[in-house]
Amino acid sequence: MIFLTLVLSTFREAVAKKIFLGFFAISTLIILIFLFLINVESVEGMVDMMGAAGDEGIRKLVIGFEVAMIDISYLLIITFCLISVSSFIPSMLEKGNIDLLLSKPISRTNIILAKFTGGVLLVFFSLVYLIGFVWIILSSKSGFWHFPFLYTILWLTLSFAIIYSLIIFIGLVSHSTILSILVSFFLVFIVCPVLYVREATIFSLVENNVVQFIINFFYYILPKPSDINKITTDIITGEEVNSYMPVFSSVLFMLAVLSASVFYFKKKDY
Amino acid sequence: MNIITTKNLSKEYSSKSFSKEKILALNNFSFEVESGEIFGILGPNGAGKTTLIKILLGITHRTKGEVKIFDNEINTETYKFKVGYLPENHKFPNYLNGEQVMEFYGKMSGMNTAGVRKKTDELLKIVDMEKWRKTKIKKYSKGMLQRLGLAQAMINDPELIFLDEPTDGVDPIGRKEIRDILEDLKDRGKTIFLNSHLLSEVELICDRVAIMHKGSLVKSGRVDEITHISDNYIINCSDISEAIMNKLMMNFKATILSINEFHFKSDNIDELNRLIDFIRQNKILIRGIQREKNTLENMFINLIGSQN
Ligand SMILES: Nc1ncnc2c1ncn2[C@@H]1O[C@H](COP(=O)(O)OP(=O)(O)OP(=O)(O)O)[C@@H](O)[C@H]1O
Ligand SMILES: [Mg+2]
Numbered sequence: 001m002i003f004l005t006l007v008l009s010t011f012r013e014a015v016a017k018k019i020f021l022g023f024f025a026i027s028t029l030i031i032l033i034f035l036f037l038i039n040v041e042s043v044e045g046m047v048d049m050m051g052a053a054g055d056e057g058i059r060k061l062v063i064g065f066e067v068a069m070i071d072i073s074y075l076l077i078i079t080f081c082l083i084s085v086s087s088f089i090p091s092m093l094e095k096g097n098i099d100l101l102l103s104k105p106i107s108r109t110n111i112i113l114a115k116f117t118g119g120v121l122l123v124f125f126s127l128v129y130l131i132g133f134v135w136i137i138l139s140s141k142s143g144f145w146h147f148p149f150l151y152t153i154l155w156l157t158l159s160f161a162i163i164y165s166l167i168i169f170i171g172l173v174s175h176s177t178i179l180s181i182l183v184s185f186f187l188v189f190i191v192c193p194v195l196y197v198r199e200a201t202i203f204s205l206v207e208n209n210v211v212q213f214i215i216n217f218f219y220y221i222l223p224k225p226s227d228i229n230k231i232t233t234d235i236i237t238g239e240e241v242n243s244y245m246p247v248f249s250s251v252l253f254m255l256a257v258l259s260a261s262v263f264y265f266k267k268k269d270y
Numbered sequence: 271m272n273i274i275t276t277k278n279l280s281k282e283y284s285s286k287s288f289s290k291e292k293i294l295a296l297n298n299f300s301f302e303v304e305s306g307e308i309f310g311i312l313g314p315n316g317a318g319k320t321t322l323i324k325i326l327l328g329i330t331h332r333t334k335g336e337v338k339i340f341d342n343e344i345n346t347e348t349y350k351f352k353v354g355y356l357p358e359n360h361k362f363p364n365y366l367n368g369e370q371v372m373e374f375y376g377k378m379s380g381m382n383t384a385g386v387r388k389k390t391d392e393l394l395k396i397v398d399m400e401k402w403r404k405t406k407i408k409k410y411s412k413g414m415l416q417r418l419g420l421a422q423a424m425i426n427d428p429e430l431i432f433l434d435e436p437t438d439g440v441d442p443i444g445r446k447e448i449r450d451i452l453e454d455l456k457d458r459g460k461t462i463f464l465n466s467h468l469l470s471e472v473e474l475i476c477d478r479v480a481i482m483h484k485g486s487l488v489k490s491g492r493v494d495e496i497t498h499i500s501d502n503y504i505i506n507c508s509d510i511s512e513a514i515m516n517k518l519m520m521n522f523k524a525t526i527l528s529i530n531e532f533h534f535k536s537d538n539i540d541e542l543n544r545l546i547d548f549i550r551q552n553k554i555l556i557r558g559i560q561r562e563k564n565t566l567e568n569m570f571i572n573l574i575g576s577q578n
Contacts, residue, residue, distance in 0.1 A: 001377070001380065001382075002378055002379075002380055005374065005377040005378055006378070009363075009374060012365070012366075013363065013365070016363075091363075094361050095359065095361065096357050096358075096359045096360040096361035097360075097361045097362070097363070098329075099327075099355070099360070100355060100357050100360060100362075100375065100422075101378070102327065102328060102329040103327040103328075103329060103350060103353065103355040103357075103432075104350060104375070104378040104379055105347040105348060105350035105351045105379065105380055106347060106378065107347055267331070269324075269329075269330040269331055270324070270329050270330065
């Protein structure tokens with residue numbers, strides 16, 4: 001009950017921070033575009049261009065839209081939701097606020113877990129709204145009810161959860177919203193994409209084994225949202241997923257960072 | 271029965287990150303708070319008052335020593351169901367309104383919605399914040415925030431309430447109202463633990479006080495005991511001859527202030543009356559005898575002054 005109160009309070013906090021509403025505004029815009037502007041029947045020409053006619057063409061078109069939605073949703077989550085949750089921990093740690101929270105009958109471990117759960121559920125529901133509506137509109141317009149697209153909600157929530165765990169840790173240690181945002185953006189937009197394509201780019205330039213080993217090492221320990229997006233795409237397009245290693249190692253990263261956060265928070269004086 | 275007991279409680283803070291230098295915020299601090307009393311902690315800035323409260327509530331970790339609250343060690347969270355707390359410079363989430371603050375902290379203390387509603391109505395009336403309940407707290411004045419903070423500390427009908435500077439920023443009428451609220455809580459058998467700089471106020475409501483300085487306990491006891499240790503009298507009379515002055519100084523250790531005024535210190539009524547007999551026998555007329563009571567403030571200033 002106390003845990004739930006804290007989880008729900010994160011929802012209220014996110015809504016109070018206007019930036020989160022930006023996510024809803026843009027999601028709603030996308031849903032409206034799908035609802036009024038995109039008409040699967042009228043894009044027959046596009047279907048023809050894709051080299052297949054009839055039902056097969058429509059399937060391809062729908063899947064094409066779905067794959068595009070992965071990247072769009074991912075970008076929306078990272079920009080709006082990540083920014084909005086990154087102030088959760090620093091604002092909780094403000095003097096006069098944390099004191100009162102810690103005087104309540106809830107353990108420090110549960111405080112961290114409640115903040116984590118709150119942020120993850122927030123993103124989950126946001127994705128249910130966006131992906132759910134897009135799916136219903138696409139399906140009813142095309143008559144092709146493609147259920148694997150719905151897994152996107154879970155995969156993107158997982159990607160978010162992994163990065164969010166790092167945001168919690170940085171927030172606890174630095175008390176800084178800006179730093180949390182900077183580090184996570186650096187990771188998500190620079191480090192992870194570069195590591196993802198390391199073989200095609202860096203390794204073709206640098207042949208030194210030691211350097212390659214170090215870069216691989218970072219690839220394996222750091223979270224891999226780019227790989228998870230690829231897996232999500234593969235699942236939607238029906239291609240075989242090469243390896244789930246990126247998922248397992250990213251989840252391990254998340255668990256390790258969360259444990260470190262709990263450990264740090266428990267020892268700290270406020 | 272003791273509600274709070276500490277034994278040799280110590281707390282070291284590291285003064286800067288990555289530095290070995292330590293600040294001793296509490297130094298072998300042992301004290302007890304009895305059930306049903308209003309207990310006040312006094313001390314200059316940085317004495318360790320807030321640190322003490324934070325350790326009792328598990329917000330800060332002690333370096334060593336023992337703490338018992340409700341007769342139990344404080345290594346679980348359960349005792350916090352029966353505790354209320356008003357932190358110094360509290361900061362509630364500013365997107366909430368008064369009512370929502372009460373609801374959030376009530377539920378965080380394990381209450382259900384119906385219980386919180388009922389208590390909120392009652393308490394907001396008591397602290398005179400009813401008409402502000404729907405207003406966002408970022409529009410509150412300092413005194414209003416303090417009133418809401420006090421109501422919040424009472425939401426779960428706690429057995430033990432910690433108040434860190436409860437009258438900070440509150441006007442004199444408000445302070446009187448807060449004192450009445452605290453008296454009322456005491457009448458209902460609650461225990462109140464109070465930190466305050468306002469000594470006259472502490473004097474008015476506390477049953478017992480502890481004075482701390484640089485993390486150590488300097489003195490503790492009932493307020494009247496502490497302030498009545500010795501009585502000073504100023505005696506105003508007709509002119510005193512030199513011979514009598516000498517006798518007053520020799521026999522009664524009086525301090526002559528002027529030709530018709532002297533200072534006499536004694537906690538013994540008989541001795542005071544012997545002095546009066548003496549001056550009357552010497553045909554000196556008494557104009558007035560004024561008893562100087564040692565206020566908590568005087569006591570505090572002398573005590574802390576002598577420690578520095
Ligand atoms: N988190 C902290 N880290 C390091 N030192 C601290 C910390 N909190 C308090 N201190 C130090 O501990 C000492 C006691 O501080 P505390 O806040 O308990 O004083 P106080 O008696 O409440 O003072 P005031 O009357 O000003 O509120 C001070 O020297 C302070 O600098
Ligand atoms: Mg203080």
